[in-house]
Amino acid sequence: MAVRLVMSAPDTGGGVRVKICGLTTAADVLAAAQAGAAYGGFVFFPRSPRNLSIPQARDLALLAPVGLAKVALTVDADDALLDAILAEVPIDILQLHGKESPARVSEIRARYGLPVMKAVGVASEEDLPALDNYSQVADMLLVDAKAPKGSALPGGNGLAFDWRLIAGRRWSRPWMLAGGLTPANVAEAVRLTGARQVDVSSGVESAPGIKDPALIAAFVAAVA
Template structure:
């Protein structure tokens, strides 16, 4: 595996989380706006965290089937570089959000079996990036951040017309294998670097980024 693997640390809730992600070399930091999540933030709290992120690290807002009003408030209140849509937003909604806010949009697509791959093809024309995640079990309260992985062999060697990012059940212990099997150049983690739901562990953040760095054969 060669190339520069870019890491996104999602679900940051405290200044120490941001500092740890930046120190470890993360390329993206993610803030969650979804009340059911233990990582949910108010707009005011997210703004304070975003203002502490240095230039060169992309700030991403994760939302789930958010209304225009909520997205308007988030974009107006928080300095952002990207919106992440992690719900059941259809392709036309993704295109509409992108046009309305003038920000790059990443669309999460959950995979459980080969039939789900067609959904990625449907979103690639309207999204700037695709987040390839594990499809949550039926009835799960959260669309992501559940610590679940999918069979990485489903996407081995696959490429799409837009950049993509691998998520779902990644940890410091398995991220290198995930990169090796999928060829992913971008990696997303949330629960895999926590000591408890919504509470990031700086040591696990450092270990995760170091493992991704080793797998890529280059510095992050």
């Protein structure tokens, strides 16, 4: 029931749904829930400062109250890793943040029976057709800033893209805006893009991987 609700992502009325990604402590989970976030993200990517082991993620996911959808962020994960995560961690949504092909997205969706969110990096108009392609196979799109060349991380770099590139655009699936969002700029990003869902990680941190509960609350309040 909760997953069906969050995946509907209405485009009109109400506040903007917020995803706080890269939760690493019990305090993070509670801060996200208390602020009113709709989604909490757990990162399974060793090069990220927000990376969790499967036991760590399991413990945090079990703390999450009803109403906070639990998202597993993976990067080009094979079936063995996905099997291991889902055997232990009560996940609601799989977020694919690597170079997964549309065929791989379809395969994962069919294999696990969970909603799949596909991240697509945007830096210029040349990147926009990929959003149309992935909208045919994913349950939700994450429209993110493309990582700079040589970056060790596919996301969570604190970079924004030109939001005017997607102003007025809509896809056949719900979508979420990410990339360089902060409490100071998220309202403007929503205004320019029409986004009804937003994702933040580094923008609510005091240091890489260290969430600040005051910034989490301010971020959610900015789009409430």
